[in-house]
Amino acid sequence: xxxxxxxxxxxxxxxxxxxxxxxxxxxxxxxxxxxxxxxxxxxxxxxxxxxxxxxxxxxxxxxxxxxxxxxxxxxxxxxxxxxxxxxxxxxxxxxxxxxxxxxxxxxx
Numbered sequence: 001x002x003x004x005x006x007x008x009x010x011x012x013x014x015x016x017x018x019x020x021x022x023x024x025x026x027x028x029x030x031x032x033x034x035x036x037x038x039x040x041x042x043x044x045x046x047x048x049x050x051x052x053x054x055x056x057x058x059x060x061x062x063x064x065x066x067x068x069x070x071x072x073x074x075x076x077x078x079x080x081x082x083x084x085x086x087x088x089x090x091x092x093x094x095x096x097x098x099x100x101x102x103x104x105x106x107x108x
């Protein structure tokens with residue numbers, strides 16, 4: 001009625017995963033990337049110590065000519081430009097400093 005060899009064959013097929021596919025993917029729970037200090041994206045590879053997005057800790061920000069759209073996303077003008085927009089305004093007025101504006105009351 002009960003065959004030990006048959007039981008062992010069934011039991012081993014259930015317990016042992018003889019695959020490198022679907023059942024193995026569920027065990028992948030470790031993160032290879034974390035947040036980058038420079039670009040803020042989750043692209044900093046922990047073991048390589050390199051960001052795949054901006055190239056940190058390299059001095060120059062990572063960009064390639066074969067990806068024009070990626071260059072546009074990171075170009076000047078996509079952020080606040082806190083200092084640069086002040087420089088543009090100053091350049092329109094010839095970088096003048098230390099002068100006092102003429103009074104509107106005196107002109108009238």
